[in-house]
Amino acid sequence: MKAIRYQEIQGNSFGYFALLGILGLIVAAGGLAAFYMEHNGHWVTGMTNQVVWGMPHVFAIFLIVAASGALNVASISSVFGKKQYKPLAPLSAFLSICLLLGGLTILVLDLGQPDRLIVAMTIYNFKSIFAWNMILYNGFIAIVAVYIWFMLEKRMNKYSKYAGFAAFFWRLILTTGTGSIFGFLVARQAYDAAIMAPMFIIMSFAYGLAIFILVMMAAYNWSGRELGDATVRRMKNLLGVFVGAVLYFTLVYHLTNLYATEHHGVEAFMLRDGGIYTTLFWWGWVVIGGVLPLALLYGPTGDNRSAIGLASVLVILGGLATIYVIVIGGQAYPLEMFPGKIVESSFFDGGVKAYSPTLAETLLGIGGFALALIMVALVVKVLRVLPESMSDAIADPHYKAEK
Amino acid sequence: MKQDTDMNRRRFLGQAAAAAGLTVAPGVMLYEVQARPADQAATSKQRWGMLIDTSKCSTGCTDCVTACKTEHGWGSTETKSNAEQQAQWIRKVKLTDKQTGHVQSLPLMCQHCETPPCVDVCPTGASMKRADGIVLVDKHICIGCRYCMMACPYKARSFIHEPLMNQKPHAPRGMGTVESCTLCVHRVDNDGIPACVESCNAKGHKAMYFGDLHDPNSEISKRLKEFGGEQIRADLGLNTGVRYQGL
Numbered sequence: 248m249k250a251i252r253y254q255e256i257q258g259n260s261f262g263y264f265a266l267l268g269i270l271g272l273i274v275a276a277g278g279l280a281a282f283y284m285e286h287n288g289h290w291v292t293g294m295t296n297q298v299v300w301g302m303p304h305v306f307a308i309f310l311i312v313a314a315s316g317a318l319n320v321a322s323i324s325s326v327f328g329k330k331q332y333k334p335l336a337p338l339s340a341f342l343s344i345c346l347l348l349g350g351l352t353i354l355v356l357d358l359g360q361p362d363r364l365i366v367a368m369t370i371y372n373f374k375s376i377f378a379w380n381m382i383l384y385n386g387f388i389a390i391v392a393v394y395i396w397f398m399l400e401k402r403m404n405k406y407s408k409y410a411g412f413a414a415f416f417w418r419l420i421l422t423t424g425t426g427s428i429f430g431f432l433v434a435r436q437a438y439d440a441a442i443m444a445p446m447f448i449i450m451s452f453a454y455g456l457a458i459f460i461l462v463m464m465a466a467y468n469w470s471g472r473e474l475g476d477a478t479v480r481r482m483k484n485l486l487g488v489f490v491g492a493v494l495y496f497t498l499v500y501h502l503t504n505l506y507a508t509e510h511h512g513v514e515a516f517m518l519r520d521g522g523i524y525t526t527l528f529w530w531g532w533v534v535i536g537g538v539l540p541l542a543l544l545y546g547p548t549g550d551n552r553s554a555i556g557l558a559s560v561l562v563i564l565g566g567l568a569t570i571y572v573i574v575i576g577g578q579a580y581p582l583e584m585f586p587g588k589i590v591e592s593s594f595f596d597g598g599v600k601a602y603s604p605t606l607a608e609t610l611l612g613i614g615g616f617a618l619a620l621i622m623v624a625l626v627v628k629v630l631r632v633l634p635e636s637m638s639d640a641i642a643d644p645h646y647k648a649e650k
Numbered sequence: 651m652k653q654d655t656d657m658n659r660r661r662f663l664g665q666a667a668a669a670a671g672l673t674v675a676p677g678v679m680l681y682e683v684q685a686r687p688a689d690q691a692a693t694s695k696q697r698w699g700m701l702i703d704t705s706k707c708s709t710g711c712t713d714c715v716t717a718c719k720t721e722h723g724w725g726s727t728e729t730k731s732n733a734e735q736q737a738q739w740i741r742k743v744k745l746t747d748k749q750t751g752h753v754q755s756l757p758l759m760c761q762h763c764e765t766p767p768c769v770d771v772c773p774t775g776a777s778m779k780r781a782d783g784i785v786l787v788d789k790h791i792c793i794g795c796r797y798c799m800m801a802c803p804y805k806a807r808s809f810i811h812e813p814l815m816n817q818k819p820h821a822p823r824g825m826g827t828v829e830s831c832t833l834c835v836h837r838v839d840n841d842g843i844p845a846c847v848e849s850c851n852a853k854g855h856k857a858m859y860f861g862d863l864h865d866p867n868s869e870i871s872k873r874l875k876e877f878g879g880e881q882i883r884a885d886l887g888l889n890t891g892v893r894y895q896g897l
Contacts, residue, residue: 288730288825290811295734299796299809359794359809359826366791370774377773377797433886434767434803582805584758584882589746592758594738594805601734 251334251642253399254635256470258628263469270621277614280607281356289359292608297600298578303357306612309454309570310350310619311384311425312447313563315418316455317343318391319485321398322418325411330644331481335463337632340395340414342462342623343455344388349619351384353611376427383421390414399631422448429573436513437577442503446496450566453489457562460486462620464556466627467637475639476550477646483555487544490562493569494537516580516599517572524576527568536565575602686839697764697783698833699863699891700847701870701879702756706857709755714858715740717849718759721834722821730812737808737823739831740846754896757846757858760785760806760831761882762891768798768807777828783863783891784833792827799828803883806830833891863891 256263284291294301320339324332355361371378394414397407426447432438460482467474501518504510517528540558548554579600584590590597627633639646686692718740719725728736740759746752762785768777769785776792779785787798787807799807807830810823817823820836834844842848843860850858861870873879879893 288812289809290728290731290735295732295811296737296799296808297734297805299799359796359828360792363791363793366774367793367795370791372769372772372775374770375773375797376771377795381773428797432767432771432801434801578800582803584804585743585745587748588754589748590743591746592741592743594741594758595734596741596743596758596805 252635253337253631253633255629255631256466256627256633260469263624263628266469266624267621270617270624273610273617274614274621276610277353277612277617280610280614283607284611285356285361291605293602293604294608295600295602297595298575298602300574300578301602302604302608303353303611303615305567305570305574306615307350307353307357308425308428308574309567310346310353310615312422312451312570313454313458313566314343314346314350314451315387315422315425315448316451316453316489317346317459318414318418319452319456320459320482321394321411322415325394325408326415331478331642334634334637334642335478336411337395337398338463338466338627339459340391340398341626341630341632342459343418344391344395345619345622345626346455346458347384347387348622349615349617352618353615356611357608376424376431380421380424380428383417383424387414387417387421390417418451419448422451425451429577434582435577436510436580436583437517437573440500440503442496442500446493446500449489449492449496450569453486453493453562454566456482456486456489457559457566460559461556461563462623464552466633470633472633473636473638475637475642477639477643478637479552479555480550483544483549483558486555486559486562487541490537490540490544494533494541497532497537512583513580517576521576521579521599524572524579527576528572531565531568532572534565535561536569540565578602688839692780692782692784692839694781694783695864697863697891698838699762699783699861699870699893700833700844701859701861701873702892702894703857703859704754704756704894704896706855707755707757708855709742709744709753711755711855712742713849713853713855714757714846715742717845718831721818721845722823722832723816723818724808724823724829727814727816727823728810728812735811737810737829739808739829756894756897758804758806758882759846759892760833761804761888762831762833764889764891766888767801767803767886771797771801773797780835784835784838785830786832786835787828787830789822789824789827789829794826794828796828803886803888 292301318339320332321336323329324336355364367381390410391414394407394410397403397410423444426444429438430440430443464474501514504514517524519525540561543554543558579602581597581599640648722739724737724739740757743756743758745754762783764783766779766785769779773795774791774793776788777798778788794809796809799809807828809828810825813825814823823829834842837844847858847860850856859870859873861868863871865871874893877895879895880897881888881890881893882897
């Protein structure tokens with residue numbers, strides 16, 4: 248393994264500016280959508296007093312979960328000492344900060360009173376998981392920023408391992424916090440499960456790595472730099488393990504619920520009768536986000552870059568479907584206040600709640616995603632985070648030149 | 651002029667002190683004072699609660715809901731929001747037993763839990779419980795995240811989806827914040843009872859009782875002792891301030 252040379256991308260091609268332009272337009276559309284929602288109030292969205300969290304939350308939670316997972320590559324190099332991951336550790340750390348900022352931006356802009364963010368930053372109710380999360384998210388950005396500094400500044404390199412450890416443990420706590428937003432909700436049938444926290448952690452590993460693989464392939468491909476097969480294959484194997492683990496956690500979550508009669512109602516809703524949620528569960532969460540990527544990654548196409556890229560895209564789409572089923576599906580199923588009774592009221596008690604997202608809230612969500620990506624695109628242009636070459640000769644410690 | 655004002659103030663302070671002294675001196679006077687002065691915090695001496703006798707609550711009746719709308723000004727103020735987005739502080743729920751077909755009716759609103767999940771999850775502390783058990787939202791620090799609505803087992807809270815005008819001074823409401831039943835805190839603090847209970851009694855239904863759960867001699871405590879009272883979702887162990895008979 249040779250010395251790694253980090254170099255900014257040139258970033259003066261038509262393609263690069265086109266990328267910035269397209270992402271910029273999406274960000275602007277998301278910003279306008281947020282302004283429109285704030286100006287009019289939430290009546291212009293599909294969110295109601297029945298389904299209180301909608302499309303913005305799906306995107307925000309997906310990005311926040313993925314942010315923690317995007318740090319995988321850096322963690323594996325610093326915490327588990329795998330040298331071949333080290334060259335891409337700075338990109339991994341930057342990507343995680345950018346995804347987190349994108350997700351948080353959506354979350355803040357969807358608040359009923361976003362101008363009161365300062366209140367949320369200064370007054371804490373320490374029993375609230377949201378309050379913990381505000382500390383966890385800000386702390387994550389600070390710790391990863393220090394970690395990046397230690398990695399990129401030669402004098403500080405020797406400390407980067409410790410910062411990497413801190414970041415690793417912090418991101419595990421962070422995703423535990425995100426999963427616990429749902430796991431600790433006793434009121435709703437679909438939540439109130441301790442498995443939510445570890446399931447969110449394993450989901451973060453899969454979604455974050457899928458985004459990382461795509462960003463890495465795009466960055467190397469579009470800048471004409473070399474990316475060796477050894478790096479890509481190692482990551483795709485890891486992605487496969489994570490995707491399989493998500494399916495395992497999904498299985499355990501539903502088996503546990505299916506055993507208890509109390510939860511048969513919500514399980515029947517999710518798995519059989521829930522309409523869009525059932526479709527999204529089986530086709531999105533299980534098939535597109537799980538079975539198909541596994542087939543692509545471990546089947547005969549396993550070494551094909553396009554297949555690996557496609558599998559990563561599918562993991563992301565399946566991940567969005569997963570979060571949609573958890574967030575919206577969990578609210579659509581009625582609260583069980585009166586077991587054994589048919590419940591009717593003017594406030595829609597007892598029935599399955601309808602939700603159809605409007606363009607504005609969807610644009611806000613997509614805008615946050617684009618914001619994360621545009622920040623990454625700018626970072627690789629202005630900072631030296633991308634190794635000049637990731638060819639096998641440079642990046643693979645087991646590389647042997649062919650004779 | 652300035653001197654006059656000062657003298658006036660002194661005289662006033664002196665008289666006030668004398669009055670206070672006279673009031674406090676006999677001691678017993680303190681217990682006879684019912685309404686709590688505005689500058690004193692609510693205490694845990696009281697725990698305000700409500701008891702609903704479902705056997706007296708008829709299916710078609712919405713008198714309590716109407717009274718609440720009139721008292722707090724919700725129900726007709728939101729013109730742009732659709733039915734699913736409009737606020738409802740109290741609603742009538744019809745229950746039909748799946749096996750027996752037995753039909754019941756009851757009003758459902760904030761249950762004023764002793765350990766409210768909405769207060770637990772609120773990041774800023776806007777969702778809060780007074781010492782006397784009334785659960786409220788401080789609309790000045792509510793950021794509109796709706797986590798409390800996710801956490802409430804009774805779907806008792808509403809988010810305001812549009813700008814509101816002409817609000818009642820005792821019931822401030824605002825776009826982008828969450829609201830719910832206040833147990834008519836403005837009336838309770840002035841020795842009154844909630845509008846819904848008043849209306850139910852005035853119309854002769856007598857299905858709702860309001861009072862201090864900590865006072866064994868209050869009518870609500872006596873009734874609860876004699877006839878019992880159930881909580882909705884008692885399994886959660888929230889020790890609700892609103893109890894139901896015949897559930």
